[in-house]
Amino acid sequence: MKQAVVAYFGRYEEERENVPRDRNRRLNAVQYYVQGRNQERLAECYYMLEDYEGLENLANSLPENHKLLPEIAQMFVRAGMCELAVTAFLKCNQPKAAVDTCVHLNQWNKAVELAKSHSMKEIDSLLERYACHLLGKNKTLDAIELYRKASYFYDAAKLMFKIADEEAKKRTKPLLVKKLYVLSALLIEQYHEQMKNAQRGKAKGKNSEATSALAGLLEEEALSTTSRFTDTAWRGAEAYHFFLLAQRQLYEGSVDSALKTALHLRDYEDIIPAIEIYSLLALCACARRAFGTCSKAFIKLESLETLSSEQKQQYEDLALEIFTRHTPKDNRKSELDSLLEGGEGKLPTCVATGSPITEYQFWMCSICKHCVLAQEISNYNFCPLCHSPVG
Structure with a gap:
């Protein structure tokens, strides 16, 4: 047993002494490979020496679609260097590999950005996976921001509405709840605008009445599916807005x-x-x-x-x-x-004062469509409910 231990540590010491010797050999080899323009061996030496700057410079010097670029990209992947790997994969026209690398290294935001910029079909499943990843870590706001940046406004609105409902149940922060309902409703409004633009884009250039009518019907159908959700979000914002307003008026x-x-x-x-x-x-x-x-x-x-x-x-x-x-x-x-x-048929309510609007002329917010008495709106730079600028 003692002899085996001595033999093991003897080999260990020998290998440790060989490390600097091997490193010096590779450093010398780099010079010869540069002179001989042996790019494959040069890349291997840079990787073994952990000289990632040299490896990056080599990748940058190679022309697009060079056969060595995927191999260099994989070296960066093994080293956990996502940005450099993505650059190498994109240079050899492999965006799918670049996205897979981002997912593998948990750089989900970059993965979604790449999938979107390259119009990849996988973006839906990628977004879903990333959102589940974030939600699993209780990062709901990050998931909302992910959907918002990707212009998936409806998915972002659903998550925001869920947070608003959860906060409402706690019954501790009415101002926060109001803001969350407003944000949810605003995301739905962005979704509606997105759908309108999409339908208009499809009908663009087609002047027939039938095409215009079809586009109108498709737009109406798309909006009707979310109208109830929109109303609920705005109702939540209204409820907590008037709840806070009544208390402020009372204390004043x-x-x-x-x-x-x-x-x-x-x-x-x-x-x-x-x-x-x-x-x-x-x-x-x-x-x-x-x-x-x-x-x-x-x-x-x-x-x-x-x-x-x-x-x-x-x-x-x-x-x-x-x-x-x-x-x-x-x-x-x-x-x-x-x-x-x-x-039925009751008058609209002023969101600035809580009073009914009996005049024929009043201000209406272009975003949330809520009203303010004409003599009151001059006191505001922003809508009292959704805080959009008063135009």
Whole structure:
């Protein structure tokens, strides 16, 4: 056993002593291969010496489609040098190998960029694989950015909407939730514009009425498939926008405006939990001394099945304390309340004030299609809802 160990370490020491000797031999060989223009042996020496700068210079000196370029590219792949490998593969007209290299070395962003620039059919599956890779690492925002850069706006919007819904369930950051819904809706709007341009491009140059009508029908069909999704995203943005607006108006002392905005929230029970809507409504109504509306809000709160018996008792005690002092009657009918009760054909709501728009002239955002009172829009440089520039 002892002899075997001694023999092993003897060979190890001998091999270690040979390393610098072999390196010196290769360094000397490089000079001869350069003089003799033996490019294949020169590439091998550069690789064995880990002289990647020399290998890069050799690749750059070779003409396009040289037979040695794929071999040099593989050397860079084995060394984990993605950028240099891609350059070598592209120089010999092998974009598929360049994309595969990016995937192999986990340079997914570069892979997608190459697949898109070379109009490769694999881009759909590549995007899906990369997105799954990112989602598996909980990098959802990176996956959204990937789809957005690749102009896959619908896929990006779906992921953004999913994040918005998840954040909404946490019930902690309404401003963040609003922004996420807005971003989701804006991505859908980009998708709609993309579809419109695609259909117009197909019909371009074809002047027949039949062709134009067909393009219109295809465009309408493509947009109808996402219209419900778009409406849901904008509704989510609206809900949290008015939820935040009512609170800001209340804290600023604009109790009448706060009540009108809070009443508007009753349309969004499918998005914001009813307990939050009617708690805010009761608070705004109480501040404005609209105790009839306040009483209705308390009745709604006490009837919620999601409340525990302890919570219901707390609301009942609070209601008793308020309405033993004040008659549950509004001192004047709320304008917005009567409009909301009207149901169909109700007037549009100003996203700056939460008030109904009764004038014939008003400003409409070109992006989100929401409205602002004409006398209010002069106070804004950006749309109060989607933050697009006021044109």
